[in-house]
Amino acid sequence: MFRYFINLQWKAFLRSSSFGKGLVLKILMIFFGIWMFISLVSIGVGLYFILRNKFPHENPMWMLSRYMVYWVLIELFYRYFMQKLPVMDVKSLLAMPIKKSSIAHYILGRSGLSGYNAFALFLFVPFGIVLLSNGYPVLNVLLWLVSMLAIVMCINYVNFIVNKSDKAMIIIGGIIAILYGLDYFQFLPVKEFFGPIFHGLYQYPITVLVPITLAVLSYLINFNYLKNMLFLDASLKTKTKEAKTSELAWTKRFGEMAPFLQLDLKMIWRNKRTKAQAFISLLFVFYGLIFYTQDVYSNMVPMFAFLGIFMTGIFLSNFGQFIPAWDSGYYSMMMSQNIPLRKYLESKASLISVSVVTMFLLTIPYAYFGWDKLAINFGSALYNLGVNIPMILYFGSFNKKRIDLEKSPIGNMQGTSAIQFLIILPVLGLPILVFTAFYYLISVEAAVLVLSLLGIIGFALKNKLLNMITEQYRRKKYGMIAGFKEKNN
Template identity: 20%
Template sequence: MNLFLELRRHGKLADKRHPMYDKNKFGRFWMYLMAAFWAGYLIFFGTTFAFALSEESREPYQIINGGLIIILALDFLIRFPFQKTPTQEMKPYLLLPIKRNRLIDCLLLRSGLSTFNLFWLFFFVPLAIITVTRFYGVTGVVTYSIGIWLMMVMNNYWFLLCRTLMNERIWWTFLPLAVYGAIGCALFIPDDSPLFDWAVTLGEGFITGNAFSFLSVIVVIIALWFVNRKVMQGLVYSELNKVEDTTVKVRSVSEYRFLDRYGEIGEYMRLELKLLLRNKVCKASLRSIVIIVLMFSGILSFSDIYDSDGMKNFIMVYNYVIFGIMFLLSIMSYEGNYIDGLMSRKESIYSLLRAKYILYSVAILIPFLLMTPAMVTGKLTVVSCLAWALFTAGAIYFCLFQLAVYNNRTLDLNTKLTNRQNMGTGLQNLISFAAFGLPLLLNFVLKIWLGENTTNIILIVVGLGFILTSRFWLKNIYHRFMKRRYKNLEGFRDSRQR
């Protein structure tokens, strides 16, 4: 316990001493505000369900317990954008006489005790207060809350295992897909699925304080704990010791020689392609983006789940913007690993910015092509897809590229488990929110006032305007970057992994 408390104290000190600490204050405020909003939202739903289900033949808490497996699956999905693998830096402690297993245990303990695992209690506690107290009193509410918390801790370690494996190999994505696919078949294919009855019995056991219900969940938590420790120990060892996978045979190495004809811009486009396709962190992000865009495009094209105009517009904007947000929000941060070399040549940063803009603009063809089935089936129009593609490459990329002036934190290219993953700066969070929210709001307002055809024309004109003037505003970004170059260089050097 002393080691856990000491590492926790070191982590807080490291956060406060980080050069980006002051810039993260706005981001933390925004996260606290959103957390309060969703807490109120869950309280509202818990209270609403308690009264709305009171007229059914079964008690409301029994009906909710029957869907506990579905809630756990939803919790698993929600964790992806908000929860990362444990980020306590281990390197400084590996030289000390501390067992590696104890360090990993501290990381797992901190993850299990995270306040994120308590968040669903904002839904279950109001529900239990209204429905459970009539039969089991306050004691039933307390034991039920403890049981739900244990279920969320179990789900936390299951998510942690899947996320760690998926970060290492994208093929591990099939593990949760297979598990939840099997659970879905077991739930909905039989007319009277025993899993619903099992979930109801487990929830009843929590309420009545049944020792077997609690012990069964605790046993699963302990098993997942040891599996996580074993997996993390092997991956951390490989990462820290730079162990390469010698079983993979490199058949060919592409040098992208077709870019030679573009001179210096082509060289920097080659550098960007190698950065995206040869580094562990960038490859994982790129694969995730393609999978998400492919999934959304497939659902939109071949199902009627998202047939409303609002959801169609949201998916179309998301597919275009997500690629830029994932990589351009941290523009120049990956280059922070070798920024000194880039700064040694006059106007090399300007050439790099132009190469990035050209490459990411061409990359918009990927979501455009993936949404072709939606255009063929009539879910989306060709003009609207083209309009949003041009608007993204023009206006939205113009906003995202402004971060090249202010980003001064180096992001490691290959380190995952041993890299401290900090939240984005306030400016990054603000631009990220604006890149999603403002285009949707603009599209909604313009369609009401001017109609769809006029809206598409406006988007095309605005997008083309920014694209055709890209040399000028990229030059402006370059000059502003050079005015801040010493401050940025200091930030890049201070935040590098050592």
């Protein structure tokens, strides 16, 4: 029966109307997967020696176990956005003499063979081989690897449950931030508490039964849920849902831009992909901790310019690069109405401007690591406001690929074209080159001043730049409408 299901899925893949169009992208994803495989294997092989060199008086297995709690939570968090739940058209199968249990087992089994599960194995199996080559007990290492596999499968099936709830994602992200904060500021020894738990999986081989039991339990919970949902008339049942509306009355102060701002805010909140972009942008405010806390980066001042542009402009990049593809579902309708295109673009610029200011305010605590960091972030924020916002709106006029907001958030590549890769050069590369040049030629103060002046000049030319961008959108209007109508691009 499973061979029959696999054959059906393979035929659906080959006969898909988008197979030919997405073939190049699929080939690129295969090469990306190979690169990920090589990278993870390399890290797995070198992890033992890295831990041995960094902590010469500690057991590498013990040091790895101390951080395993973060791995579990981060793995679950990123799967929420990245991993697509396996689906298949089961309505036609339900009318045939096929057991519902077989269909449910196939869906769950197919999920167990996901590439996301293999990522962890590519890391832990080479690490286990290195442990064996260094004289670690064979039984302990092998059963520890079985425990890791069971934990991965448990995470995989727990993702089935939490993926249906945005609240679960917020809770998991909050737990990661709270635990890291408590541990970093030494309010609570998180690693010391969870370290013995995960190290026990290696030290006491009998404990392998715990993760195996959890994996089986999560499988059975999902199996019962799927089996109870597989009914042919399930789609005929009337769905009732409490209607929740938000008038966003405060946006009316923006005049003619208010309707567009309301549309954008509602779209961000109601759709998984846009909501994911917003949450990811907020999480990247902690990106500075990776660099500001490391002495090795203390003399790499241009790196701080990268951080300033990146952290204050992360939403600008994530959201702005797909303007106006976010509205592709109704863009042709908007363009057929008497809607001022200039106000439409101004609303996008205003929304992104608010995000830049918000992200800068969130980075103010980095002044703890030095006032120069805050000054660089301030200059970067001004540059993003005055230069990068008009630039990213201009590049948006070349977007012609449709985005279906009902699709999985980050796992799919809808709306992505060469523009999204080329835009990185002027948006991120140009300000870093300018900062680096003036930093080495004069000083860090001069480099910050130049970035700030460029942003202020952009503000001064705002109306002229927006007029030019509006004319560009008018020239590209019909090509964009035609592109957005192609649903399989």
